[in-house]
Amino acid sequence: MPDWKSPSELTRDSLFLAKLLHGCFGWAIWEYISHLRYEWDVYRGKTQYRWTIWVYTSCRVAMLSTFVFDSIAINGGTQRYCTALFMLGTASGYMAISLASLLIVLRITAVWGKRTTVVICSYILWLSSLALNVHNVALLRASYNTASRACLPYHTDTFLPNAIGILVSDTMLLALMLAGILRVRRDAMKRGISDILYRQAIVWLIVAILAEVPVVIFAILDLNDPLIVMFQPIELVSLVICAGHMYRALLDYVYEPSTSIPLIKLASTQPHI
Numbered sequence: 549m550p551d552w553k554s555p556s557e558l559t560r561d562s563l564f565l566a567k568l569l570h571g572c573f574g575w576a577i578w579e580y581i582s583h584l585r586y587e588w589d590v591y592r593g594k595t596q597y598r599w600t601i602w603v604y605t606s607c608r609v610a611m612l613s614t615f616v617f618d619s620i621a622i623n624g625g626t627q628r629y630c631t632a633l634f635m636l637g638t639a640s641g642y643m644a645i646s647l648a649s650l651l652i653v654l655r656i657t658a659v660w661g662k663r664t665t666v667v668i669c670s671y672i673l674w675l676s677s678l679a680l681n682v683h684n685v686a687l688l689r690a691s692y693n694t695a696s697r698a699c700l701p702y703h704t705d706t707f708l709p710n711a712i713g714i715l716v717s718d719t720m721l722l723a724l725m726l727a728g729i730l731r732v733r734r735d736a737m738k739r740g741i742s743d744i745l746y747r748q749a750i751v752w753l754i755v756a757i758l759a760e761v762p763v764v765i766f767a768i769l770d771l772n773d774p775l776i777v778m779f780q781p782i783e784l785v786s787l788v789i790c791a792g793h794m795y796r797a798l799l800d801y802v803y804e805p806s807t808s809i810p811l812i813k814l815a816s817t818q819p820h821i
Contacts (some may be wrong), residue, residue: 552771559695561774565620566698572781573615579789580608586796600654604795607647611788614641618781621699627692630699636688641784642681645714648791650675652721655794659728666724673717684710704776709768715760718787722757759786 550557556625589595617637620626626633654669660666690701762779770776 552775554696558693558772558774561772561778562622562649562693562695562698565774567623568778569615569618569781571749573619576611576615576785576788579785579792580612583792583796600651600795603650603654606645607651607788607791610640610644610647611784614638614644614783614784621690624692624697624699626699630690630692633699634701634807635685635688638688639685641780642685644784644788646674646678646681648787649677649718649721651723651791651795652718655722656724656728659725659733660731668727670721670724673720677713677717680710680713686733686771700773701777702773704773705767705770707776708764711760711764711767714783715764718757718760722754755762756783756786756790759783 586595587601590597590601614637617633617640621630649799653674656670657667684707687703687706688701689703690699691696693700696788759779759782763783766775807815
């Protein structure tokens with residue numbers, strides 16, 4: 549059984565964390581560039597404008613900002629301001645996750661036709677997760693590690709309530725969304741449930757939730773600080789990609805003329821998103 553808190557193990561895990569972070573950073577850049585034309589067309593007036601495009605854009609920019617700050621910290625860009633740098637990165641990351649969850653809430657509002665009970669439940673879940681994020685940023689501390697030559701957070705066991713909260717809220721939002729889609733799409737069984745799941749990007753959200761499970765597990769195990777935050781970059785990029793795909797699919801869901809869904813009826817109850 550290895551000593552997870554030994555200096556050699558901490559250095560090894562820190563290096564692996566740096567590689568994982570760089571890989572997710574590249575994934576985030578690819579995702580941002582590959583779908584940049586979508587929002588560019590909206591801003592130029594080629595695609596119908598909805599105010600929520602600003603939520604979508606801010607979510608993606610916050611994701612990139614997170615990886616910029618974290619990359620500077622993990623590559624030893626500073627030795628004196630580690631806590632401030634990690635706070636900026638973590639705050640940006642939680643902002644991206646919160647905005648991604650808000651896009652999910654807006655989609656739930658759309659597919660449920662703004663039903664009051666569902667809307668209230670969705671926003672309660674979202675605000676609870678947001679409160680946990682703010683609390684977690686306030687508790688964050690980091691220091692410079694001479695062995696790995698990087699800024700690393702410590703006392704990361706405080707991340708556990710936040711990790712559990714995000715997992716629970718996203719799971720419940722997934723259930724609300726799936727129920728709403730199956731309620732509206734009466735012909736779901738004719739086209740096959742797998743096709744419905746794919747078209748509405750539910751699969752992407754499931755991937756995000758699966759990415760959150762290791763975050764919770766490692767926070768519970770509390771092996772060492774680098775391992776606790778190891779899967780957070782994967783969680784961030786997965787959730788933002790999920791929300792982005794669902795946001796873009798929502799407009800296809802409402803305006804695509806070839807679909808067999810009664811779009812006119814749905815659009816009459818559709819919020820302006």
